[in-house]
Amino acid sequence: MSTRTPLMAGNWKMNLDHQQAIQTLQKLAWTLKDAKHDFSAVEVAVLPPFTDLRSVQTLVDADKLEIVYGAQDVSAFTSGAYTGEISPVFLAKLGVTYVAIGHSERREHHNESDRLVNAKIKSALGAGVIPILCVGEDIDTRRAAAHVQHTLLQLEGALEDISAEQAKTIVVAYEPVWAIGTGETATPEDAQEMAEAIRGRLAELYDRDTADAVRVLYGGSVKSSNVASIMAKPDVDGALVGGASLDPEEFAKIARYQSHAVGL
Numbered sequence: 001m002s003t004r005t006p007l008m009a010g011n012w013k014m015n016l017d018h019q020q021a022i023q024t025l026q027k028l029a030w031t032l033k034d035a036k037h038d039f040s041a042v043e044v045a046v047l048p049p050f051t052d053l054r055s056v057q058t059l060v061d062a063d064k065l066e067i068v069y070g071a072q073d074v075s076a077f078t079s080g081a082y083t084g085e086i087s088p089v090f091l092a093k094l095g096v097t098y099v100a101i102g103h104s105e106r107r108e109h110h111n112e113s114d115r116l117v118n119a120k121i122k123s124a125l126g127a128g129v130i131p132i133l134c135v136g137e138d139i140d141t142r143r144a145a146a147h148v149q150h151t152l153l154q155l156e157g158a159l160e161d162i163s164a165e166q167a168k169t170i171v172v173a174y175e176p177v178w179a180i181g182t183g184e185t186a187t188p189e190d191a192q193e194m195a196e197a198i199r200g201r202l203a204e205l206y207d208r209d210t211a212d213a214v215r216v217l218y219g220g221s222v223k224s225s226n227v228a229s230i231m232a233k234p235d236v237d238g239a240l241v242g243g244a245s246l247d248p249e250e251f252a253k254i255a256r257y258q259s260h261a262v263g264l
């Protein structure tokens with residue numbers, strides 16, 4: 001049995017202003033509280049837009065919520081003349097636990113390279129913020145059956161010069177681009193194939209202990225109706241949820257996949 005604590009992370013993308021964020025988070029917290037959710041069994045995180053983070057922090061602190069939160073991107077630098085960028089030090093100061101790095105939407109719309117992703121990972125780690133490194137192939141790469149090779153190259157590029165101690169703390173999210181926001185989910189077998197390959201490569205790059213410590217999430221059209229079958233796979237340790245995380249009741253159901261898996 002794995003000792004990795006499953007993580008359900010809701011990537012809100014560019015949705016919900018700071019007032020809507022408060023309402024959504026409150027509803028999520030109430031729903032999980034009503035269900036007596038055990039946060040030590042399944043960790044729950046939300047990744048709101050930057051402009052929501054201070055409000056989220058205030059609510060989490062005031063109500064002593066066990067939900068944790070993160071950002072969707074971070075600068076590769078810690079301070080200076082980088083207009084529009086957000087320092088990892090600012091995120092740490094806001095009590096941020098996680099930051100998504102290298103999401104496919106940033107790779108696509110902002111031309112983020114593996115080199116930049118690597119610099120951002122180092123920057124986040126330096127400030128004590130845990131990277132959720134996003135990797136995954138597009139449809140053409142999958143059709144060419146080059147998806148494993150492609151994704152592992154992204155992984156290696158992102159982890160260059162990262163020590164085993166640091167790598168152990170990182171979360172990796174496998175998000176096949178063709179399954180994001182399309183309603184088309186990879187099968188549990190597809191998710192397992194890649195999660196296992198990622199863990200195998202981590203064992204080669206570092207060692208078995210490191211590979212066994214890293215949580216590997218699946219992302220792409222995850223819903224309460226398909227999460228349990230994906231989570232049943234041994235190398236899948238959670239989900240990075242986009243659209244479905246905007247609905248607090250649906251996201252709470254996703255976080256509570258264990259209760260519907262046994263028909264409760």
Ligand SMILES: O=C(CO)COP(=O)(O)O
Nearest residue numbers: 011180181220221242243
């Ligand atoms: O990109 C995603 C999470 O980061 C997945 O988005 P969807 O769940 O909307 O497919």
